[in-house]
Every structure is written in structure tokens, then in C-alpha cells.
Amino acid sequence: MQKPSIPKGTRDFTPPEMANRNYIFNTIKDVFRLYGFQQIETPAMENLSTLMGKYGEEGDKLLFKILNSGDFLNSLTEQEISDRNSLKLTTKISEKGLRYDLTVPFARFVVQNRDKISFPFKRYQIQPVWRADRPQKGRYREFYQCDVDVVGSDSLLNELELIQIVDEVYRRLKINVVIKINNRKILSGIAEIIGEADKIVDITVAIDKMDKIGLEKVNEEIASKGISENAIAKLQPILKLNGSNSEKLNILKSVLSQSEVGLKGVSELETIFGFCDMMQVQTKIELDLTLARGLNYYTGAIFEVKALDVEIGSITGGGRYDNLTGVFGMEGVSGVGISFGADRIYDVLNTLNLYPETSTENTQILFVSFGDKELIYALPWLSVLRNKGINAEIYPEPAKMKKQMTYADNKAIPYVAIVGETEMNENKVMLKNMKSGEQILVSVDELLQILNN
RNA sequence: GUGAUCAUAGCUCAGUUGGUUAGAGCGUCGGAUUGUGGUUCCGAAGGUCGCGGGUUCGAACCCCGUUUUUCACCCCA
Numbered sequence: 001m002q003k004p005s006i007p008k009g010t011r012d013f014t015p016p017e018m019a020n021r022n023y024i025f026n027t028i029k030d031v032f033r034l035y036g037f038q039q040i041e042t043p044a045m046e047n048l049s050t051l052m053g054k055y056g057e058e059g060d061k062l063l064f065k066i067l068n069s070g071d072f073l074n075s076l077t078e079q080e081i082s083d084r085n086s087l088k089l090t091t092k093i094s095e096k097g098l099r100y101d102l103t104v105p106f107a108r109f110v111v112q113n114r115d116k117i118s119f120p121f122k123r124y125q126i127q128p129v130w131r132a133d134r135p136q137k138g139r140y141r142e143f144y145q146c147d148v149d150v151v152g153s154d155s156l157l158n159e160l161e162l163i164q165i166v167d168e169v170y171r172r173l174k175i176n177v178v179i180k181i182n183n184r185k186i187l188s189g190i191a192e193i194i195g196e197a198d199k200i201v202d203i204t205v206a207i208d209k210m211d212k213i214g215l216e217k218v219n220e221e222i223a224s225k226g227i228s229e230n231a232i233a234k235l236q237p238i239l240k241l242n243g244s245n246s247e248k249l250n251i252l253k254s255v256l257s258q259s260e261v262g263l264k265g266v267s268e269l270e271t272i273f274g275f276c277d278m279m280q281v282q283t284k285i286e287l288d289l290t291l292a293r294g295l296n297y298y299t300g301a302i303f304e305v306k307a308l309d310v311e312i313g314s315i316t317g318g319g320r321y322d323n324l325t326g327v328f329g330m331e332g333v334s335g336v337g338i339s340f341g342a343d344r345i346y347d348v349l350n351t352l353n354l355y356p357e358t359s360t361e362n363t364q365i366l367f368v369s370f371g372d373k374e375l376i377y378a379l380p381w382l383s384v385l386r387n388k389g390i391n392a393e394i395y396p397e398p399a400k401m402k403k404q405m406t407y408a409d410n411k412a413i414p415y416v417a418i419v420g421e422t423e424m425n426e427n428k429v430m431l432k433n434m435k436s437g438e439q440i441l442v443s444v445d446e447l448l449q450i451l452n453n
Numbered sequence: 454g455u456g457a458u459c460a461u462a463g464c465u466c467a468g469u470u471g472g473u474u475a476g477a478g479c480g481u482c483g484g485a486u487u488g489u490g491g492u493u494c495c496g497a498a499g500g501u502c503g504c505g506g507g508u509u510c511g512a513a514c515c516c517c518g519u520u521u522u523u524c525a526c527c528c529c530a
Contacts, residue, residue, distance in 0.1 A: 003503080008521070058528055061454080101530090129530085134454085136524060145530065317530065341530030370488065405490035420488060434490070 009133070009141030019361045024173070024345055025126060028146045031168045035161055037124040037148050042105040044128070048097045054104045054327065062131045065094040098130040102147040103324070103337065110151055111328040119152025119333075126342070138312045138344050149337025151325070156268060158336050159301050159320070160275040166305055166316060167283045169340065174354050176308040177315070178284045182291035183269050184298050184319070186252060189262015190238060190289075193255065194231035202227070204292040207239060215239060238289065245273055245287045268300060297321045303338055307348045315344045364451055365415040367394040367429070368404035374419040381417070381429065384444055390451050408434060415451065 006012065013021060029039075045066055052060055072093040073081070080089065099105050102125045110121065126146045135141055148165060150158045163179060170177045191200045202225040206218045218239060222232055237255050241248050249266055256262030269287065276285060291302050300320035307315055318338030325333045349355060365385065367378040378394055385392040393413075395404045408416045418430040423441065431447060432439040442450065 005503095005521080056528090062528080131529080133529075135522090139529075143530065312530095314530065339530065344530055368489085400487085401489050402486085403490095407490090409490045416490080418489070422488090430488090432489075437490090439489085 007141065009135035009139075011140065011142075020349065020355050021342070021346055022361070023355060024342055024349065025144075025146070027172050028169055028340055028342070029124070029126065031165055031172065032124040032146075032148050034168070035122070035148075035165055037122045037150075040106075040109060040123050040125055041127060042099070042102070042109055042125070044098060045096045046099055046105055046108070048091070048095055050108050050328075051097050051100060051104065055100055059100060062133055063100055064098040064130045064132050065090060066096040066098065068093055068095060099127075100131060101129050102127060102145050102339065103149070103321075106147065106149060106337075107324045107335075108328055110333065111325050111330045114330065120150050120158075121152055122148075122150045124148045138347055140343055143344075144342040146340040146342055147337055148339075149335050151333055151335035151337075154334050156271050156275070159272050160279065162303070162318065162336065162338050163272070163276055163281055163283075163285070164279060166303075166338065167281045170283065170305070173345065173349065175315075175345070175348055175352070177305050178286055178308060180286050180288040180291050180304045180306065181269065181272070182288055182302045183265035184300055184302060185261050185265025185268065186256070186289070187265075187292065189256045189259035189265055190235070192259045192262060194227070194234050196227050196231055199225060199227055201292065203235070204290050207290050241289065245269075245285070248287050249273075265300075272301065297324055299323070301336065310348045310351050312344055312347055314341070315348060316340045361391075363391045363393050363411060363413045365390065365392045365417055366404075366408045366411075366413045367392070367417045367419060368401065368408070369395070369398045369418075370401075370420045371398045374398065374421075374424060377424050378417070378419050378429070381444065381447075385448070385451065388448060388452070390448075417447070 032039075048063070048065060051063055055062070076089070076092055080092065083089075106123065106125065110117065124147060126144060128142050128144050130142050133139060133141060148162065150161075166177075166179055187200050187204065190203065196203075203222065206221050206225075219232060222235070223229075234255070237251055241251055249270055252266050253263065256266060273285070288304075291304055298319035299322040302319040303317060304314045305316035306313075316338055318336070320334065320336035322334045323331065324335055325331075367382065369375045369378060375394070375396075375398055382392050382394055395407060405416065414434055416432045416434060418432060418439070420430070423429050426441065428441045428443050429447065430439050431442045431450065
């Protein structure tokens, strides 16, 4: 017999684990709805042509591809098989893939369903995504993303609302976080004024190392990337950038005074910070120039949320993309969105043990019986309780009392209703409080009264 | 994709320089207790030592390969 197993980087979830995960999903969902977002779903698999080329070269490698059905070798020539070119072969034998994120399928959804939606379109989507990554801490091959996006509106009020959503979700989950924010236009502005437009990535990577290796080493590293001395000199105020957000913005304003796009980015951030002040967003927001995630498609704000008490990478990320639907033939639709990483939030909650004690998913009362007659006697009682919305179950056979009681104990069911001949004769049940051990003989009405408290 | 690391009962783990029949705790099942769980006591079931090959008189232990676990890099939630 073979030992059962599941693919690398995937996980099973037990009932108590699911209760905890549902707590996360429900919290996030509640907040999304509070801000007027509506749910959609898209298929687990997309056409490979929809997915390929949207996440850069790395992303293409991390896509799970689905083998065509039937005799997929039949469509190949001898030449193609003997060439052993995996990359070329892939397009011939696989035309579907598992979704890699929710943003690209959403862009596809918007373009395809434009007749059914009206802008601004506020959608949320909570579904698993798959990446053929090598699993490690906080990294899985199957994990859930909880996306909120609004498309068809340039207003920075959308950025504000997303920040408010982050603020509210983590307040409810009781996780201490910091929101890091950057703006792609500022990064473009920096590249512009030092005349090295294609070096943004190198520069942000170097800035990121400031804390670790210090100013001198960072300058050496930038120089080694072929950036001119003149440009490095101009970069110095940016490398030394610190202080409050407004202090940082003031420095950027003077450094970027010659860059129209850079100043636009600064003013966007000023507006967003102003909104957050006015709306009294509690979470700390930090301007962080090293944030360069998703550089290929973000065009404005870039967000990332980090947990303060657990080392686990970012637990939420997102930004504004001006033309994501462009690749699917629909130009000029701007969107901004963020994605909550449910599985990393789950890890954070697990390490900090932040789950609420009362779980409403649990069974409230278990009926146990001494014989077949008692079993049948209990059935109408169950209906009465269930009709009142009380989670109730019955041990389905008159097993030994010890076994039935152990079952209740293991499931942490707070009440047990014991049914025997004496109880039946009086039209009552023996209600036992499993925590205190007390038990009393009760009628249906008395039972309902106790369970409703 | 690169570099480390782990794998023994359902779970967590022992297992001496390579030496008879591979152990413990927890869990499961049964009993002490035929109307009472969470405490206690007794008993039982449960193993191709990840898989394949090699060295050896002899391998859970040493060597090679492979898969898996965990971790770092890259990238990301």
C-alpha cells in the first residue's frame, strides 16, 4: 500500500484550523463589504495566453501549466520531440495554466464583462492562487489572496479607502502593522534627474541596503552599476533621506524640482497623507523609497503592509496600475488595488495566538442515548433546537456512554443532553453542563431558555 | 534555478563504535466502570526505519542516487 501524501507546498486544513481561517476570511470580507466592494470569482485555470508574459520572465517559470487532455503528443512532429526544447514544447502541449494571482484574471474579467459592469467598479475576490515556487517560511505553492480593487477611477480617494480598509482589517484582527507606501512616479523622477532611466531597479535595491551596509558601500555599489559620479552626487540627499513623511517629501520636492513626473508623485503622496490625517487613520504609514514591487505594471502608489511582531515578509501589498486592461485591448482604464495574503496572516495569528475564544461554528449541544428508542425520541428535540438556530447534533448510535461523552469532550461541545428511559417517561432530557459537570432534568422550553443565554 | 538541511508507529521523538526480536510518550481501540467525559490503573492493535541501489558475515546507522521536509538566495502574499 502506498503512503498518501500531498504535493509540495500544499496543506490540509482540519476543522479547528478552518474555523481559524474562516475568522480571517470573514473579518476581511466584512470590511470589504463595508466599503461597498462586491465579490466575483474567476476560474482556477486560465488560458495560458492570458497568463504568460504578465509577470515577467520569473513569473512565467512559476506558472503551473496544465497538460492538454487526450493524446497531446499526437500534435507534435518528430522534429519537435527530438529537439527537446521544453519552452517551445510547452506552448504545444499545454494551453491552460493555474492562476498566479487575482489581478491579471480580474483585468481579463473587466475587459470580457465590460457590458455588465459600470465604472468605477469595486470588486473583491477571495480565491487560491498557485505558484511553482520552492516552498519556505511563509511561502506556499497554493495560497489564498484576498483582493480589493477599484477600476475606472483616477481619484486618490480610492487610495485613501484602501488604506482605511487595511487600517480596519488589522485593527479587527489585532495585528500591529506598518503601512509602507511609495510612488512609482517618484522613482521615475529620480531616474530622470540623474539621467539613468533604466537604472531604477539597481538604485532601489541599493537604497534598500542602506541600513545593512551603510552609505559608503551603497555608493560603491551604485557606481559599480555604471552610474555616473554626477548622478551619484545628486542621489545623496535621497540616500540620506529620513525623518517624518513630510520632511522626506520636502527633500524630494527640492531634489525633484526639475522632474515634472517626480513632482506629480510627491503631490500625490501629499494628498494621500493629507486624507489619512483628516480621516485619522490609526496605522503608522511610512514613506519608503525602497518599495519597488511590481515595477512592471504599477504606475502610481505602491503599498506594502508588514507585521511588526512577526518576521514574515509582507502580509498585504498592492498599488495603482494605469493600464492593466490595455494588454487585453481596453485602453485608458486606471485601477488601484491591494491583496491581503490570508495564509501569511494565518501564520501571524498562529504565532501570536490572536484568535477570539468563542467560535460560533461549534456544536452547542450533543444528544446522547442509551438505546434505539431514546435515539428516535431525541430526533424531534433536535429539530426544535435547529429551527431556533442552535447548532445541535446527536450521537448517531447508542454506543457506550463513555464513548459518547468522549466524543462531546473532544469536540468541546458545552452541553450534552442525556436521554434514557426515565427522561422519556417525563418528556424531558438530562442536560449536563460539560464544564461544571452539573446536570438538571429539563423540558424543551427550559432547554431553549438555557441555550439561548 | 542555486546552496544547505531533514526523513524511524496516526502524531512528537529516542535508538550507543554497524551486532540477536527497532523503543517511549501522546493518540486510537478494549477492560477496570452494563446511566456519565475531562483524573487514575491494566491491556491490545499499530513499522518495507521515505524510496532505489551499493559496501559488509551483518545496515535505521556508512556510501551513491532519488523523492520529501525545513531554511537561505532570487522573486514574491
